[in-house]
Amino acid sequence: MERHITLGEFIVENQKDFPYAKGELSALLSSIRLAGKMVNQQINKAGLAEILGKAGKENIQGESQAKLDVMANDIFISSLRKRGEICGLASEELEDYLVFDDRIHKNAKYVVLIDPLDGSSNIDVGITVGTIFSIYRRITPEGSKVELKDYLQPGTKQVAAGYLIYGTSTILVYTTGNGVNGFTFDPGIGSFFLSHPSIKFPATGSTYSVNEGNYVHFPAGIKKYIKWVQELNEEENRPFTSRYTGSLVADFHRNMLLGGIYLYPQGTTAPKGKLRLLYECNPLAFLAEQAGGKASDGLKRIMELQPEELHERVPFICGNKEMVEKAEEFLTSCKS
Numbered sequence: 506m507e508r509h510i511t512l513g514e515f516i517v518e519n520q521k522d523f524p525y526a527k528g529e530l531s532a533l534l535s536s537i538r539l540a541g542k543m544v545n546q547q548i549n550k551a552g553l554a555e556i557l558g559k560a561g562k563e564n565i566q567g568e569s570q571a572k573l574d575v576m577a578n579d580i581f582i583s584s585l586r587k588r589g590e591i592c593g594l595a596s597e598e599l600e601d602y603l604v605f606d607d608r609i610h611k612n613a614k615y616v617v618l619i620d621p622l623d624g625s626s627n628i629d630v631g632i633t634v635g636t637i638f639s640i641y642r643r644i645t646p647e648g649s650k651v652e653l654k655d656y657l658q659p660g661t662k663q664v665a666a667g668y669l670i671y672g673t674s675t676i677l678v679y680t681t682g683n684g685v686n687g688f689t690f691d692p693g694i695g696s697f698f699l700s701h702p703s704i705k706f707p708a709t710g711s712t713y714s715v716n717e718g719n720y721v722h723f724p725a726g727i728k729k730y731i732k733w734v735q736e737l738n739e740e741e742n743r744p745f746t747s748r749y750t751g752s753l754v755a756d757f758h759r760n761m762l763l764g765g766i767y768l769y770p771q772g773t774t775a776p777k778g779k780l781r782l783l784y785e786c787n788p789l790a791f792l793a794e795q796a797g798g799k800a801s802d803g804l805k806r807i808m809e810l811q812p813e814e815l816h817e818r819v820p821f822i823c824g825n826k827e828m829v830e831k832a833e834e835f836l837t838s839c840k841s
């Protein structure tokens with residue numbers, strides 16, 4: 506039986522997808538693959554080892570850090586740094602960006618932004634979590650020290666983005682701007698195999714993912730959209746199904762494969778929403794668009810937003826193109 510191609514073989518076969526890169530981007534993806542295997546191993550042990558629960562530290566978000574958050578952050582930083590392809594890294598878990606300015610790294614071309622373990626509060630209750638990453642070419646000249654402007658680039662400048670989902674299986678999904686492909690980890694062999702080639706959103710979707718507990722805080726347009734999806738309309742396949750796991754990567758992955766929309770709108774308690782533009786919304790927006798979907802803040806294309814701060818939050822509506830456009834329609838009609 507013909508086996509599936511491995512991630513490593515796929516990267517080599519698609520080397521042409523990394524413009525101007527002489528293997529650096531390939532090496533970067535390989536280090537993400539390695540770190541993903543290591544985090545996966547720790548997560549699978551979490552139920553048994555002492556790494557359950559909180560590390561006692563707080564991250565930049567003021568959230569108590571689960572020990573696996575800290576461990577995942579360390580694993581990705583050390584794995585990415587060892588390959589010498591990046592001159593710096595920014596992480597949800599770190600207040601400031603890292604500068605790698607030794608002889609090898611300061612000549613590197615790329616920076617990485619990462620949410621090392623999104624949804625980590627779900628770990629202790631056995632719910633799927635994920636890693637989200639975004640890769641840019643630096644703006645500052647090679648050989649100089651990386652600066653904040655290297656990280657504050659609009660999502661349209663991403664050279665690659667993806668996520669690892671640690672669920673019933675561990676899957677690495679990424680894009681370099683030439684479509685979206687998913688690779689499932691086979692722990693028995695220790696390799697990722699191409700399992701989801703050329704992922705595209707289905708033509709239509711009928712699942713919506715939103716924390717309805719925040720309904721009272723939502724803008725009028727989102728409230729109307731939620732009431733609309735719950736109305737009976739058999740022709741339009743409504744009411745839609747509600748699926749919200751509290752884990753962005755899990756909801757995004759399911760919606761991209763089966764059709765659906767994820768919403769984390771702004772609200773009175775979260776004036777700009779909760780999700781982070783640079784290492785949550787932009788990478789998922791890149792994937793969504795490459796898979797034929799759409800990602801906006803309700804008014805503007807996520808990937809065209811000009812970041813002002815490393816950890817800035819934005820409202821996030823992402824999924825099937827026509828579902829996102831319907832939500833935008835309700836928001837716009839309530840604006841006027």
Ligand code: P6P
Nearest residue numbers: 623624625716751752753754779
């Ligand atoms: P809420 C996890 O903290 C996260 O960043 C996403 O993974 C998830 O979709 C969202 O926040 C859940 O937030 O406010 O609904 O609990």
